[in-house]
Amino acid sequence: MKIKISISIIVLFIAAIFFTAAKVDDGFGAYAPTPIKLKIPEGWPKPTNDIFAKNKLTEQGFELGRKLFYDGRLSKDGEVSCASCHQQFASFATFDHDLSHGVNNTLSTRNAPALINLAWMTGLHWDGGVNHIEVQPLSPITAANEMGEKLDSIIFKLKQDSSYKRMFKAAFGDPLINSQRMLKALSQYTGSLISCNSKYDKVMRGEASFNHYEQNGYNVFKAKCAGCHKEPLFTDNSYRNNGLPLNRFNDIGRQKITNDPKDSLKFKVPTLRNVQVSFPYTHDGHIFSLYQVVEHYRTGIVTSQPTLDSLLKNRITVTPKEKNDLVYFLYTLTDSSFIKDPRFGPPMYYSGPNIISKKPAHVEPVRQ
Amino acid sequence: MNRSFLHKKIYWFAVILMICVFSSSFRVPGNKAGTLKLTFVNTANGKVISLRDSLYENAFGEIYSISKLKYYISNVLIPGSGQLPENDAYHLISAADAVNSFEITMNAGNYKKVKFLLGVDSARNCSGAQTGALDPTNDMFWTWNTGYIIFKLEGTSTASNADLNRIEHHIGGYKGVNNVATSIDFNFDLPFSIKENGVTELVIEMNLDHYWKNASEIKISESPMWMTMGGMAKKIASNFGGLFSVMQVKTIN
Numbered sequence: 001m002k003i004k005i006s007i008s009i010i011v012l013f014i015a016a017i018f019f020t021a022a023k024v025d026d027g028f029g030a031y032a033p034t035p036i037k038l039k040i041p042e043g044w045p046k047p048t049n050d051i052f053a054k055n056k057l058t059e060q061g062f063e064l065g066r067k068l069f070y071d072g073r074l075s076k077d078g079e080v081s082c083a084s085c086h087q088q089f090a091s092f093a094t095f096d097h098d099l100s101h102g103v104n105n106t107l108s109t110r111n112a113p114a115l116i117n118l119a120w121m122t123g124l125h126w127d128g129g130v131n132h133i134e135v136q137p138l139s140p141i142t143a144a145n146e147m148g149e150k151l152d153s154i155i156f157k158l159k160q161d162s163s164y165k166r167m168f169k170a171a172f173g174d175p176l177i178n179s180q181r182m183l184k185a186l187s188q189y190t191g192s193l194i195s196c197n198s199k200y201d202k203v204m205r206g207e208a209s210f211n212h213y214e215q216n217g218y219n220v221f222k223a224k225c226a227g228c229h230k231e232p233l234f235t236d237n238s239y240r241n242n243g244l245p246l247n248r249f250n251d252i253g254r255q256k257i258t259n260d261p262k263d264s265l266k267f268k269v270p271t272l273r274n275v276q277v278s279f280p281y282t283h284d285g286h287i288f289s290l291y292q293v294v295e296h297y298r299t300g301i302v303t304s305q306p307t308l309d310s311l312l313k314n315r316i317t318v319t320p321k322e323k324n325d326l327v328y329f330l331y332t333l334t335d336s337s338f339i340k341d342p343r344f345g346p347p348m349y350y351s352g353p354n355i356i357s358k359k360p361a362h363v364e365p366v367r368q
Numbered sequence: 369m370n371r372s373f374l375h376k377k378i379y380w381f382a383v384i385l386m387i388c389v390f391s392s393s394f395r396v397p398g399n400k401a402g403t404l405k406l407t408f409v410n411t412a413n414g415k416v417i418s419l420r421d422s423l424y425e426n427a428f429g430e431i432y433s434i435s436k437l438k439y440y441i442s443n444v445l446i447p448g449s450g451q452l453p454e455n456d457a458y459h460l461i462s463a464a465d466a467v468n469s470f471e472i473t474m475n476a477g478n479y480k481k482v483k484f485l486l487g488v489d490s491a492r493n494c495s496g497a498q499t500g501a502l503d504p505t506n507d508m509f510w511t512w513n514t515g516y517i518i519f520k521l522e523g524t525s526t527a528s529n530a531d532l533n534r535i536e537h538h539i540g541g542y543k544g545v546n547n548v549a550t551s552i553d554f555n556f557d558l559p560f561s562i563k564e565n566g567v568t569e570l571v572i573e574m575n576l577d578h579y580w581k582n583a584s585e586i587k588i589s590e591s592p593m594w595m596t597m598g599g600m601a602k603k604i605a606s607n608f609g610g611l612f613s614v615m616q617v618k619t620i621n
Contacts, residue, residue, distance in 0.1 A: 054496065131514040134496030138504055138511040152505045179505050183497035257513050259546070259598040 028162075028169040033058040038119070041196035042205060044232050047119035051133050051191045055184045060170040063347065065189030067167060068182060070346045073157045074137075075147035077103045082137065082186070083346065085112040085146075089339050091274030092116060092193060098285030106145035109249040111285030113270060114278045116195040116338070122237045126267045126283040129257045133187045151179050158182065193344060195273050199332040204232070210332065217329025220322045225272075227311050234272040234333065240309040241265040243301030247284050264307045276334045290327045294318060400476045402562035404446065405569040406484075408461045408468040409615065410437060412576040417463045426580035430588045432525035432535060437463035437576070438508060439519040440501070442492075443485040449474035449562075458488060460501040460508065461574070471567075478559035482570065486608050487518035487549030490542040515542050515597065518549060519608070521579070528592035535588055539604050541597025548597070548605035552612050560617045571616040582607035 036057045040046065055061075068074065069082045085100040086092040092115035094100050100108040110126055124130040130139060140146040141154065158164045158177050165175035172181050202208035210218060221229075230236040239254040246252070246265065254263035267283045281287045287296060297316040301308070318326065338344075410417045412424040417434055425431050442458045445451075451474040461468045492502065493515050502508075508517045517540040524533045541548050562568050580586045583606040594600040 125512075129513040130511075131494050132496040135504070135509075135511070135514055138509065142511050155505065178499055179503055180497040180499035187496070259596075 026169070026175065028166045028175045031169055031173045033060050033171065036062065036192075038192065038194070041194065041201070041232075044196070045120070048122050048237070049119060049133070051119050051187060055134065055187060057188050057192070058171060060167070061172075061185050061188040062192055064164075064167040064171045065185040065187065066344070067164075067347050068186050069189050074141055074149060074154055075103055076149040076153075079103065080147050082140070085140070086115050088341075088344055089277065090114070091195065091278045091335075091339055093278035095277070096279070098280050098288075100146065102143070102145040103148040106148075108143070108145050109251060110283050111280060113268075114274060115190055116193050116273055117233055117271065118191055118193065120233050120237075121235075123239075123268065127254045127257045128239055128268055133191055134183045136190075137183060137186050155179060155182070193338075195335040195338040197337045198273065198335040200329075201232075201335070203332070210329075213325045213328040214332050216322070217325035217327065218332075220318065220326045221329050224316050224318065225326075228269045228309075229272050235269045238269055239263065239266040240269055241305060241307045242267070243296070243303065243305065243308050243312055243315075244282060245302050247286070249284070251284065253283070262307060265305060266307060272330060273333050274335055274339065276331050277339060290330055291323065294323050294326060298323070400564045401452075401473050402476045402564055403567040404449075404451075404472045404474055404482075404562055405469055405567055405620070406441075406444065406472070406482075407569055407571045408441065408574055409571060410461070410463045410468075410574045410576065417576065419463055424576070426588065427577065428527075428580065428585070428587050428589075430525055430527035430580075432523050432527070432588060434463065434521065434523040434576075436520055436522035438506075439486060439574075440488050440508070440516065441484050441486060442488055443483075444472060445483040446472070446474055446479055447481050447483070449477070449479060451475075456500040458492070458498075458501040460506055469569075474562060476562050476564040476566070478561045480556045480559045482554045482556075484552055485549055486552055486611070487540075488516040488542070489549060490547065492516075493542040510538075510540060510597075513597070515540050519604075521576075525588045525592065527588040529589065530592040534592060536593050536595060537591075537604060538595040539601045541601055543597075546597045546602065548601055548608070550605060550608040552609065554612075554614055556614075556617075561619075563619070563621075567620040569616075569618040569620055570614055571618065573613050573615040574611050575613065576611070578610040579604070579607055582610035 033056075036059060038052065038057060069086075072078045072081045072084075074081060080101070080103055085094045085097075087095050089095065094112040098111060100110075100112045102108055113126065118124070118133050121133075122128075124133065124136045125139070130136045138151065141149055142151065155177055164177060168177050168181055168185075169175040171185055199208055199210075199214075203210055228236055228238065228240060241253075241264070244265070252264050254266040255261060257263070270281075275281075275290065279288055279290075281290075281293050287293050297312070298318055299315065301312055301315045303313065303315070412434075415422070415424075417424075417437060419437070420433060420435055423431050423433055439461050440458060441461055444454070444457070451472050454470070454472060459468075459470050488502065492498065498504075502516065504511070508520060509515075510517060517538045519537070519539040521535065521537040523535045525535050526533060528535055530536070539548055560568055560570070580588075584603045586604055586607065591600050594604070
C-alpha cells in the first residue's frame with residue numbers, strides 16, 4: 001500500500017513537471033521536427049559518408065539551411081550568399097563565370113563546382129582540402145575574395161533576426177544560434193541536393209532510350225572517359241593531373257593540401273552530371289564549351305608533366321563524329337527537374353503552408 | 369485518448385525517468401568520487417606570461433613579445449581512475465584568460481599517472497562542425513585545409529624579418545606524417561591522492577622556453593611565420609613533448 005502511494009506521488013510529481021514544461025512558451029514557436037529520409041537513387045552505391053548520422057535530417061533543418069544558403073548576411077557586405085556562386089539553374093555552379101565573384105569586386109582563383117550528390121563525395125573543393133560537408137562553408141564564408149566575413153559576425157547578425165530564432169528552435173529544439181547549428185543546417189540543405197533524374201538515369205531505369213547519337217556517345221564515353229568519370233556519379237572521387245598547364249595563379253592543386261610533390265597539378269575529377277549547364281569547365285573555368293573540353297583531351301594535354309595521369313599519357317583519340325556523339329551523350333546527363341525543383345530554390349518564392357507538401361523525387365517523409 | 373492510456377503513458381515515462389536517474393548515479397563508481405582539477409599556467413623566462421607589454425628572450429638571445437598564445441588540451445586520462453567522461457573533453461587554454469582550469473570527476477584513491485593530448489585527435493578533426501572549445505569562432509581552425517590549429521603563437525620580435533616584425537606560428541596537421549598532436553605523460557614518483565568529495569589540483573606549467581629549444585632549435589630569425597601543416601610545423605612540434613611539467617599538487621579539500 002505504502003509503495004503504491006509513493007509511486008502515485010512520484011508519478012503525479014513527474015506528470016506535473018511534464019505538463020508544466022510543455023506549457024512554457026519562449027515565444028519562438030513549437031519544436032516538432034519532421035524527419036526526412038534520404039532515398040538512395042536506384043542502382044547507386046551507398047553514400048561514402050553518412051552525412052546525416054550525427055545531423056538528423058528534418059524538414060525544419062532543411063528549411064533553415066535553405067534560408068541560410070540564400071542569405072547575403074553570411075557575407076561581409078550583405079550581397080554575396082552561397083547561392084551567388086552556386087546557382088540552381090547552373091546545377092549549383094556559377095553560370096557563365098570562369099571565376100567566382102567575391103565581396104568588394106574581388107575574384108576567386110577557381111571555378112565554383114556544382115553542389116550535387118555531395119554525400120558521395122570523399123573530399124570537397126577542387127583540391128579535396130575540406131574533409132566534411134559541415135565545415136565546407138567556413139572556407140568561402142571567411143575567404144577575403146569570396147564572402148569575406150567573420151564567423152562570429154554572422155552569428156551576431158543572425159541573432160538579431162527573430163525569424164532565425166524561430167527557425168533554429170524549429171530545427172534544433174531551442175532558439176540558440178551558434179556556428180555548429182548554422183553549419184549543420186546548411187549541410188542538411190546542401191546534402192539534400194541530389195540530382196538523379198536525367199535522361200541518362202531514365203534510360204538506366206528503362207523508362208527512356210538513347211537515340212542513335214546518344215548511344216554512340218555513351219559507347220565512346222564508356223571506352224574513353226569512364227576511367228575517371230565513373231558511373232553513376234560520373235566521378236571516381238580521385239585527384240588527377242589532366243594535362244592542363246600551371247595557370248597564372250600558380251595553382252598546384254592537391255599538392256597544397258598534402259605537401260606531396262607527387263600531387264602537383266592534381267585536381268578532383270568533377271562529376272559530369274548537369275555538365276551542360278555548369279559551364280565553364282576545369283578548375284579555373286578557362287574552357288567554355290564541351291567541344292573544347294574534348295579537344296583538350298584530344299590535342300591539348302601537356303604530356304611533359306611528370307604527374308600527368310597515366311590514362312592520359314597518349315592523350316585521347318576521338319574522331320570528329322565521336323566527339324559530336326560524346327557531347328550528345330553528355331547532354332543526356334542534364335537533370336532539368338532538379339535544376340527547376342522549387343524546393344531547392346530561394347525560400348521567399350515558396351514559403352508558406354504548401355512547402356512541406358512539395359517533395360522532390362528522392363525525398364520521402366518518415367511515417368511516425 | 370482515454371484516461372487509462374494517458375495513465376499508462378505517464379507511468380512508463382516515470383519508470384524510464386527513474387531508470388535514467390539510477391543508471392546515471394551508478395556511473396559514479398561506489399559513490400566515492402572526488403575531483404581532479406587541472407590548472408595550466410603559461411610561463412616564459414620563469415615568469416607567468418602576460419600578453420603584449422612584456423618582453424621575453426629565447427635560448428638564442430632573440431627578444432620577443434606575445435600577443436596570442438592558445439593551445440588545445442584534450443583526452444585527459446588518469447589510468448584506473450574510473451573517470452567520468454567530461455561534458456566537453458576539449459579545452460582551449462589561452463594566455464588571454466586569467467585562469468585556465470577544468471575538472472574531472474573520478475574515483476577517490478592514489479594515482480601515479482596523468483596523460484593528456486596536446487592537440488585534437490584525428491577523429492574529431494574529421495567529424496564536421498563542432499561547438500564549445502572546438503567552435504571555429506575560436507579562430508583555431510583551418511578552413512581551406514580542414515583541421516584544427518593545435519598551438520597558436522603570435523607576437524613580435526626584433527629578430528623577425530617578417531612584415532611588422534611579426535611572429536605567427538599556427539601549428540596543426542592531423543593526417544599521417546603531418547600529425548602534430550602530442551601525447552604528454554606525467555609519471556609521479558609519489559602518488560597524489562583524490563579524496564572522497566575532495567578536490568585535488570594539479571598545477572601544470574607550460575614553459576614556452578622549451579618551445580624554442582628542446583629536440584629542435586626554432587629561431588625567430590629563421591622562421592618567424594609558419595601557418596600550414598608539415599615542414600616547420602613538424603619541427604616545432606618535436607619540441608612539444610618538453611613544454612609541460614607539474615608545478616604543484618594541491619589538496620584543496
